[in-house]
Amino acid sequence: MMTPVIHRVTQLDLTRSDWQWPFARERRDEIDAHFALKRAEKPQLFNGRVLLARNAQFTGDQFRAEYFETDFASFLAWRDWRCPDPDVFNGFGMGALRASDGAFVLGEMGQHTSNAGRIYFAAGTPDLDDLRGDVVDIAGSVTREVEEELGLTEADYRADAGWSCVVTDFSVAMMRLLDADQPGETLRSIIEANLAGQATPELSGIHLVRSEADFTPSMPLFVTAFMTAQLTPAA
Template identity: 65%
Template sequence: MTSPVIHRVTTLDFAVRPMAWPFAEERRAEIAAHFAEKQRERPKLWNGRILLGRDPVFSSGRFTATYFETDFASFLAWRDWGFPDKAVFNGFGMGALRASDGAFIMGEMAQHTATAGRIYFPSGTPDLDDVRDGVLDIPGSVVRELAEETGLTSVDYVAEPDWHCVVTGPSIAMMQVLNLDMPGEAARARIETNLAREAEPELSAIYLVRGMSDLTPTMPRFVTAFIEQQFASR
């Protein structure tokens, strides 16, 4: 895998436009069969509409790209088959929760999700609910996903202005540090209380990362690259 590259920007500029995806059209039957198999493994998987990106450009503190709509089944096949269309990327926002004592807070994805067992910051593949007047609203996506996964809302944290865009091959994770006014253990307890109220939470466990020794193989490379940079700058 290509070594991660981290771009620090202040502006995200993503137009959403109608676009045919040859991969999805040409391999539709294979994609449908693949998704049916995945649904047998995890019946809660839903073939909703999501957004993927093309033509990423980083310049003068700005990240620009074009996003297009497709179905989750096509995205899942593209991911599971080793990203055969190299012109497409999965670009998503992540809320990098940081407690007042410096601990970063992550969640383990529950077994019914498509990324079961992976540990990372609250996030989600952008979908049509994140589009505003033809533009993809990644900051709004981060707020929404954070509330859905942890119960925390924008009154609970202060967002830093910069975005740390971690490029790892076909994935671009746009991370915004969100500073909580509470220590790590208190934040974890509050999130766990919220999870306990849900019938089927997206997260199965909450982890605190205070140093490099807390990183695990179940954390994606874009997460560990970001953490490495954060702790190196302290």
């Protein structure tokens, strides 16, 4: 597994193409069988359309990538089978919510989700709702995921102008700092109250991270790498 590399950018140039994924076509029967097994374990899984990416390029302060449409079943099989097509990656946005006292606010995924138990910032693999014509709107995706998962709107935080793109083996996590005016415990209470009012919340709990001592194995490497960079004082 590669050590995460963080690129700081101010521009995202992310566009959809009509490229067809050979993996999804050539291994269709295996993919469908795998998804049937996963649905038997977690009936709420839905085989909707998602956007994956390829041809990542960092130039100056810009990140560019080409996205293509596929089904969630193909994405799930690719992920679970340790990404057998290395030319494809999951390029997604994350809203790194930071409280006024410096605590980062992360959510733990519920047991009914495909990422059960994982702890990270509000995020989601881009889907067709994130398209503006042929442009993949990651900023809009972050705003939507933060509202859906945490119940917070753009009025509740200040979004940083830039992005920290954390590159790992098969993903590029486009992290955007979201600074709130409330301390961590207050934000946790607000979000937990919102979750209590949801019929089927995606999250099962809220975690605060104030230092590396708060990291857990359930936090993906791209999340801890980003927080380490933010928590480490500049030289």
